[in-house]
Each structure stands twice: as structure tokens, then as C-alpha cells.
Amino acid sequence: MSPETITKQQVSSLTQLLNLREPLATEVTALKTLRDRSEAWVRELAIPTTRDEEWRFTDLSPLLNVEFNTAPSVDVKQSRIETCLLPEAPQSRLVFVNGAYTESLSDVRALPEGVWAGNVSALPPEKQEQLGDYLARHPNHGEVFTALNSASFTDLAIVWVPRGKIVETPLQLMFVASPTDKAMLTQPRCLVVAESNSSLTLVEEYIATTEGCPDSQGVAYFNNAVTEVWLHENADVNHVRLERDNGSAFHIGTTAVTQARDSRYRFHALTLGAQLSRHNIEVHQIGEGTTTTLNGLTLIGKTQTADTHSTVAYNYPNGTANQLHKCIVGDKAHAVFNGRIVVPQAAQMTNASQLNRNLLLSPKARVNTKPQLEIVADNVKCSHGATVSQLEADEVFYLQSRGLDKTTSENLLVDAFAAEILQEVPLESLRKAIAQCVACRVEL
Amino acid sequence: MIVENAPTILSVKNLTSNVEGTQILKGLNLEIKAGEIHAIMGPNGSGKSTFSKILAGHPDYEVTGGEVIYKGENLLELEADDRATAGVFLAFQYPIEIPGVSNLDFLRVAYNSHRKARGLEELDTFDFEDLVEEKLDVVKMRAEFLNRSVNEGFSGGEKKRNEILQMALLEPTLSILDETDSGLDIDALKIVANGVNQLATEDNCTLMITHYQRLLDYIVPDFVHVMYDGRIITSGDKDLALKLEEQGYDWAIEEFATVGV
Numbered sequence: 177m178s179p180e181t182i183t184k185q186q187v188s189s190l191t192q193l194l195n196l197r198e199p200l201a202t203e204v205t206a207l208k209t210l211r212d213r214s215e216a217w218v219r220e221l222a223i224p225t226t227r228d229e230e231w232r233f234t235d236l237s238p239l240l241n242v243e244f245n246t247a248p249s250v251d252v253k254q255s256r257i258e259t260c261l262l263p264e265a266p267q268s269r270l271v272f273v274n275g276a277y278t279e280s281l282s283d284v285r286a287l288p289e290g291v292w293a294g295n296v297s298a299l300p301p302e303k304q305e306q307l308g309d310y311l312a313r314h315p316n317h318g319e320v321f322t323a324l325n326s327a328s329f330t331d332l333a334i335v336w337v338p339r340g341k342i343v344e345t346p347l348q349l350m351f352v353a354s355p356t357d358k359a360m361l362t363q364p365r366c367l368v369v370a371e372s373n374s375s376l377t378l379v380e381e382y383i384a385t386t387e388g389c390p391d392s393q394g395v396a397y398f399n400n401a402v403t404e405v406w407l408h409e410n411a412d413v414n415h416v417r418l419e420r421d422n423g424s425a426f427h428i429g430t431t432a433v434t435q436a437r438d439s440r441y442r443f444h445a446l447t448l449g450a451q452l453s454r455h456n457i458e459v460h461q462i463g464e465g466t467t468t469t470l471n472g473l474t475l476i477g478k479t480q481t482a483d484t485h486s487t488v489a490y491n492y493p494n495g496t497a498n499q500l501h502k503c504i505v506g507d508k509a510h511a512v513f514n515g516r517i518v519v520p521q522a523a524q525m526t527n528a529s530q531l532n533r534n535l536l537l538s539p540k541a542r543v544n545t546k547p548q549l550e551i552v553a554d555n556v557k558c559s560h561g562a563t564v565s566q567l568e569a570d571e572v573f574y575l576q577s578r579g580l581d582k583t584t585s586e587n588l589l590v591d592a593f594a595a596e597i598l599q600e601v602p603l604e605s606l607r608k609a610i611a612q613c614v615a616c617r618v619e620l
Numbered sequence: 621m622i623v624e625n626a627p628t629i630l631s632v633k634n635l636t637s638n639v640e641g642t643q644i645l646k647g648l649n650l651e652i653k654a655g656e657i658h659a660i661m662g663p664n665g666s667g668k669s670t671f672s673k674i675l676a677g678h679p680d681y682e683v684t685g686g687e688v689i690y691k692g693e694n695l696l697e698l699e700a701d702d703r704a705t706a707g708v709f710l711a712f713q714y715p716i717e718i719p720g721v722s723n724l725d726f727l728r729v730a731y732n733s734h735r736k737a738r739g740l741e742e743l744d745t746f747d748f749e750d751l752v753e754e755k756l757d758v759v760k761m762r763a764e765f766l767n768r769s770v771n772e773g774f775s776g777g778e779k780k781r782n783e784i785l786q787m788a789l790l791e792p793t794l795s796i797l798d799e800t801d802s803g804l805d806i807d808a809l810k811i812v813a814n815g816v817n818q819l820a821t822e823d824n825c826t827l828m829i830t831h832y833q834r835l836l837d838y839i840v841p842d843f844v845h846v847m848y849d850g851r852i853i854t855s856g857d858k859d860l861a862l863k864l865e866e867q868g869y870d871w872a873i874e875e876f877a878t879v880g881v
Contacts (some may be wrong), residue, residue: 569680574716576677576700577709578726578786579733585701588729592720592769599720 187224189240190320193398194218196361197328198245201277202296206308207332214312214326216440221320233512233544234483238452239426244361244573247274250354256385262348264603265379269293269348270333275362278352286345292336293347299334307332310406312366314432315489316458321428325402329365336367337374337411346377346603350439353384353421355395363364366403370411372436377414377602382429382449384422394422399450401429407439409463414442414602421449422451423478428471430456437463437492444601445472445501445608457486461523464492473597473610477537477617478507483512490523497528502597504590505534505541506617516548517558524553530560535567535593591615621822623655624843629794629825630675635686636850643648644670646850647686652794655822659836660829661861662847663869669713671847672798675827676710677703679863690794705737707793707824711783711800718770723782727752731789750770755788759815777808783824784815795819797828801835813838835867846872 194215200207211386223240224231252273261269270293272280277295284293292299296307312326333349351364370376380403384394397422420426427450433441447453452610459468474482488497503511513532535541567589575585594614598607630652637645644667652658662668674681676690677700688695695703704768718726731751732742743751749766759781768787771779780800787795798818801809816839820826828839836858844860845852846869853876854860864872 381726406849441736568716571716571718573678573700573728574712577704577712578730579701579737579790580729581701581733582699584729584733588721588726590719592718 185240186225187304188323189471190221192221193244193324193361194327196244196578198246201331204296204304204307206305206311207296209336210311211310211327211329216322218320218323218327221323224320230485233589234452234454234481236452239398242359242396242398242426243337244324245358245594247360247362248356249276250356252278252281252352252354254386257281257350257352257383260350260381260383261478262346262379262603263605265346265348265546268345269350271350271352272331272333272364273352273354273586274360275330275364277333284485287347288341288343290338290341291343292334293569294334296330296334299336300588303336307367310369310404314434314458314460316406316432316487317429319456321400322402322430322432325363325365325400328363329402331365333364333366335378335447336369337371337376339371340373341371342375343377349378349380349384351380351399351401353382353399353425355384355397355398356421357395359396359398361398364399364401367402368403368405368413370413371407372408374408375412379416379418379603379606381418381420382427383420384425384449393424396424396426397421398426399429401427403429403431405433405441406432407435407441409436410438411436412440416444416446416601416603417450418446418606419453419455421453423449423451423480426449426452429454430458433457433459435459435461435463435466435468438465439463440467442469443471444597445470445484446601447472447474447484448476448610450482451479452481454483454485457484459488459497461490461492461495465494466492466496468495468497470497470499470501471600473594474501474503474505474511475594475614475617476503476511477506479507480509481512484508485514485599487516487518488528490526491519491520492522493524493526493561495523495528497526497530499530500597501532502593502612503532503534503543504537504594505543505619506537508533508538508540510542512543513545514548515560516550517560519549519551519553519556519558521552524555526553526556526558527560528556532562533593534562534564535590536564537566537590587615621655621820623653623822626656626822629691631689633687635671635674635688636684637670638682638684639670639680643684644672644850648851650845650852652825652827654810654825657826657839657841658828658842658843658845659818659841659861660827660845660847660852661831661833661864664831666847667850668847669798672710672796672827672829675796676700676708701733704790705734708881709787709790709792709795711780711787711795711797713799713802715779715783717772717773717774719772721770722767723770724749724752724766727766727789730786734790752789755785758788758818759784760811761785768801776803777805777812780804780808780812780880781815788815788819789844791819793822793824795826797826799830800828801830803830807836810838833861836861848873848876
């Protein structure tokens with residue numbers, strides 16, 4: 177293929193995806209304007225190739241070879257999602273199936289008075305008009321897949337916590353893919369607004385209704401998800417994102433976070449699913465003294481590719497960021513990590529640390545890692561590091577010398593590697609479930 | 621202690637070994653009977669730590685000749701974990717840190733692997749906690765150490781005490797202490813030595829590998845061996861250690877060179 181034909185295919189594939197867009201579920205001027213503006217923008221773009229720096233290690237050509245269709249409306253019974261319901265979040269969940277809000281599965285009775293959680297139509301008209309102030313306002317909203325989502329989303333998951341409100345019960349947001357016989361495209365969109373002095377724990381999940389283990393193969397589909405989180409002054413958000421799309425799926429997701437002064441954002445990104453996944457994390461600071469914690473665990477095997485690109489961009493002084501991203505890579509899987517931290521002159525007294533650790537469980541597993549610190553300010557404390565290793569023979573020997581057999585020793589070390597991330601996850605049921613997946617993967 | 625007619629626990633004959641193609645052990649002989657405490661001393665690079673790792677079964681150390689008989693069995697045929705459950709214990713010079721695994725869980729898994737090997741039922745968390753709390757006193761450890769990750773952020777002394785705690789729990793027949801005293805301040809050394817002394821009985825035996833005579837003031841050996849260039853070149857009682865402390869190793873090496881050739 178000549179470069180020219182590749183480019184043509186990248187353009188035509190994007191146009192095909194764009195042409196699948198369907199009308200908004202609720203007509204709101206701000207949303208319509210955003211969709212139209214984004215549509216025009218996407219028509220100028222193409223699906224990126226590995227010649228784009230941002231996609232150097234992740235080849236999207238498998239995505240181009242699939243013909244996607246609009247998502248069918250499917251009636252999913254509660255029994256199909258029962259195992260994924262969090263016991264810590266009773267009566268506190270929003271469920272979207274194939275991109276459509278599903279009221280029969282959703283339940284937000286546990287949320288305190290004044291908190292809005294639902295789809296666009298659940299929002300009072302004056303709040304609907306404010307959506308334009310929050311959606312696609314982060315600096316990188318023009319990125320091709322984010323823009324595709326902005327051009328195509330039909331409804332929104334909205335969580336809006338008013339000033340000073342402390343939400344004790346975690347809120348579960350489930351984006352369920354229920355693919356039928358044809359490959360479908362779904363474009364979930366989620367907006368979280370935490371007003372000043374409010375507090376929220378959020379669990380955002382991407383799952384598939386597949387028989388047996390959710391990680392098994394199934395019908396291919398493409399989840400192009402965008403979540404925007406806004407933290408106003410002194411707000412506190414603890415956010416878990418679990419990606420467990422089925423083993424044939426494509427998942428491209430963006431989590432864009434905007435933090436006002438003194439706000440605290442803790443993020444736990446758990447990536448297990450999809451044959452090819454890309455997760456963009458973007459944190460933008462619009463006030464001083466913010467605290468950002470980014471934890472990540474990627475657990476992949478078979479021929480999976482999982483790419484995490486994060487950016488923490490400072491603009492104000494006295495911010496703190498701690499990032500720890502770990503990958504456990506088995507079989508012929510391929511993990512990519514690119515972590516960017518930007519500290520311009522204005523962001524004095526920033527305290528940032530970043531560490532990416534990778535554990536390779538097989539000789540054919542592969543990792544590309546690139547810590548990227550761009551520091552201009554001179555009075556800051558920043559550190560970064562990346563490690564790629566197999567299980568250390570000395571560690572295995574230490575455990576064996578205490579009587580544990582080789583397999584048990586190896587499993588214990590892998591569990592421990594994951595535990596450092598999992599122990600920070602604020603829900604016990606989730607910690608246990610993912611620990612179980614870690615144990616299960618290691619034995620494969 | 622030297623016990624009359626005690627059975628032989630460990631018998632090493634003419635042991636040779638290579639590490640990454642270089643011969644490290646060049647015909648090592650050693651016999652340890654139940655009840656005895658032995659110390660192997662020697663300059664750096666003489667092969668002391670290699671010997672301890674070979675006894676414990678580290679896969680990177682290749683045995684090229686000779687035999688190691690432990691309680692009548694060929695020790696070299698066993699995997700490291702089978703040696704452990706058979707009663708061989710190595711206290712590491714540099715214990716490994718395992719972030720993410722609590723010390724309590726680690727100790728319980730290790731303890732239960734020994735129970736399992738003996739066909740006994742595994743202890744549950746509660747029963748095990750009772751047991752381990754009794755043992756903490758051996759090394760004067762506080763209970764909060766149990767909830768921290770294995771050796772993570774432990775000081776040098778705490779790591780060594782943790783090794784002796786494991787020894788107290790697993791009740792080995794042959795304990796090998798690899799440079800257990802190095803890097804310890806005098807208070808930590810006393811605690812560790814006191815722990816080892818409490819655990820010594822007439823049914824088990826201890827092999828100390830050390831660079832410094834200081835440890836032997838606190839754990840008094842029945843036999844002292846000098847190791848040099850992959851062999852034991854001279855042996856004696858505890859007075860040999862004192863002589864080494866005063867005069868260094870050169871006289872022993874010279875004596876060996878004249879007699880040995």
C-alpha cells in the first residue's frame with residue numbers, strides 16, 4: 177500500500193464511523209451546537225497511523241478492517257448484569273445499554289437530595305443549558321476520537337453534585353455492551369460535575385454481556401467513550417474506571433479532568449478487556465493547590481494491546497501529582513504507556529512523581545514505555561521512572577526457600593505486584609474481583 | 621552443644637560447583653551432627669555465600685561434583701521448597717522485600733506449606749495469629765510488623781529479626797545463617813543472637829556463615845571452619861575464631877598452602 181492509499185483509508189474509515197451518527201435523544205441547543213461543530217471538525221481529520229507520534233506503538237489497522245454498524249437497541253434483563261452490581265452501591269447506579277440510557281436497570285434512590293444522576297432528560301432545563309460550559313471544554317477536545325464522540329453522542333450520563341454535598345454511597349455507572357450478530361459502534365459520553373466543597377466516589381465500568389468470564393471472546397464492537405470530570409474549588413472525587421470490554425472489542429476512551437483550586441482527584445484506571453484498547457487520561461489544572469493521584473493497572477494476555485496515554489498539565493503553583501501505573505502482560509500481549517507531566521514557569525512549587533512498572537509474564541509479551549516530563553519551572557520537585565522486568569529469580573527463590581512451591585511463589589509475586597494498585601481502590605468488592613482476575617490470568 | 625552419639629544431619633563430601641562458568645567450590649567437606657553449632661569464616665570471595673545458596677537450592681548455582689546428604693537423603697535432588705519443608709532453612713543475607721504481601725499472610729502461607737508437607741491440616745488466620753504472636757517475643761518484634769508488607773521499608777535489623785521470626789515458626793532441623801550479623805548494630809545483634817540461641821536444641825543444628833568474629837561472642841559455636849578458595853582449609857573450636865580475629869586469615873592460608881600442595 178502506498179502512503180496515499182493508507183491516508184485515503186484512514187479518512188474514509190473515519191467518515192464511515194461518522195456517518196453512523198443518530199439524532200440526539202433529547203433536543204438541547206447546547207448539545208446540538210456541539211455535535212454540529214464537532215462533525216465539521218471530524219470531516220477534516222483521519223484515523224491516526226503509527227506515523228503519528230501519539231500512536232507510534234499502537235496500530236489501529238485492525239479497527240479499519242471491521243465494518244461497524246449502528247448499535248441495536250437491546251433489552252437486557254437485570255440478571256445479565258447482576259454479578260457486576262456493587263454491593264457497596266445499592267440503589268446507586270446508572271445503566272446504559274449499547275449507548276442508550278436504560279431506566280429499568282438504573283436506580284438512584286440512595287443518592288442524597290439535590291444530586292442529579294441520570295441522562296440528559298433527567299436534568300432540569302437550567303442545568304441543561306449549562307452543559308455547553310462543561311462539554312468539550314478541555315484543551316484536547318479536538319483529538320480525533322474525542323471529536324468523533326462529540327459529533328455522535330446521542331445521550332449523556334450526567335452526575336451533578338451541588339455545592340457542599342457529600343455523597344457517601346459510591347455511584348456506579350455501567351456502560352453495557354450487548355452486541356448482536358453485527359459489529360456495532362457505541363459512543364458513551366459521561367459528564368461529572370462536582371461543585372465546590374462536594375465529594376463523590378464514582379465507579380465507571382465498561383462491560384459486555386458475554387457468557388462466562390467477561391474477558392472471553394465475543395462479537396466485535398467499538399466503544400468510543402469520553403468522560404469529562406469537573407472539580408470545582410475544594411471538591412473531592414474518587415474515581416474508579418474499569419474497562420472490561422469483551423476480548424474482541426475495540427475500546428478507545430478519554431478521561432478528561434479539570435481541577436479548580438484545592439480540589440482533590442483520585443483515579444484508579446483498571447484495564448482488562450478489549451483486543452485493542454487506548455485510554456487517554458488528561459488532567460488540566462485551572463487553579464492552584466490541586467492534588468491529583470493517578471493509579472493504573474493494566475492486566476492483559478493473549479494478543480491484547482492496551483495503550484495508556486496520560487497528561488497532567490499544570491498552570492498554577494503548589495500542585496501535587498502522584499502517578500503509579502502498572503502493567504502485567506502475558507502471552508503475546510502488548511502494553512503501551514506514555515505519561516506526560518507538564519510544569520510551565522507559572523507552576524512553581526509543583527510536586528510530581530510518576531512511576532510506570534511493567535511485569536512481563538511471557539517471553540513474547542511486549543511493553544513500550546515513555547515517561548515524558550516537560551518542566552520549565554525551577555522550584556519544583558519532580559521524579560519519574562519506568563521499569564520492565566520479569567519475575568525476579570531471587571524473589572521466587574526466597575519464597576521457595578520458605579516452603580512455597582514454584583507456582584505458588586510466582587502467583588504470590590504477581591498478586592503482590594497488582595495489590596499495590598488494588599489496595600487503593602475504594603471498594604472492597606472490586607478489589608476482590610480484580611484480584612481474582614489477576615490470579616486467574618497468571619494461571620493461563 | 622556437642623551430644624554423644626548424635627545422628628549426622630548434614631554430610632557434605634568433596635562438593636564442587638560453578639557459577640556462570642567459574643568454579644567457586646573446589647572440594648568442600650563438612651559434617652554436622654544434631655545439636656551442633658558450626659561457624660564458617662573466611663575472607664570475601666572464598667565461596668561462603670555460594671555454599672549457603674547451594675544448600676538451600678538456588679537454581680542459579682550448578683553443582684558439578686560431590687554429594688550433600690541431609691538426614692540420609694540426597695539433598696541435591698530436592699527443589700528448594702522441598703528442602704524447606706524437609707527442615708532446611710536459610711536466613712538470607714539480604715532478605716527480599718515483597719510490597720503488596722502482608723508479613724502475616726506471608727508467614728501463614730509459609731507455615732501452612734510446612735503443615736501440608738507433613739500431612740497436617742492448615743491453620744486458619746485466627747489460630748495462626750495466636751501462634752505467631754507467641755513467636756514474636758523470640759525476636760522482640762512488635763505486632764504491627766505483621767501488618768506491614770514483607771520486609772518493605774524494614775531497617776537492616778528488622779529484616780534480620782524477621783528472618784529469625786520465620787525460623788522460629790518453621791522450626792527447621794538445619795538452620796543456615798548467611799551473614800546474619802553484617803550491618804547490625806550491637807542491640808539488634810544481641811536480639812538476633814538471643815533468638816537463635818533460644819531456638820537451638822539438641823535435635824537441630826545451626827550453620828553460621830560470617831565474616832566477623834563478633835557474632836560468635838553471642839552465639840558460641842562448637843566448631844569453627846575457615847573457608848578459602850572454595851575449600852575448608854582448617855577447623856577448630858571457638859578459640860580458632862579468636863585467633864582469626866587477632867591474626868587475620870593469612871597464617872591459615874599460608875599453612876594450607878605449605879601442607880596442601
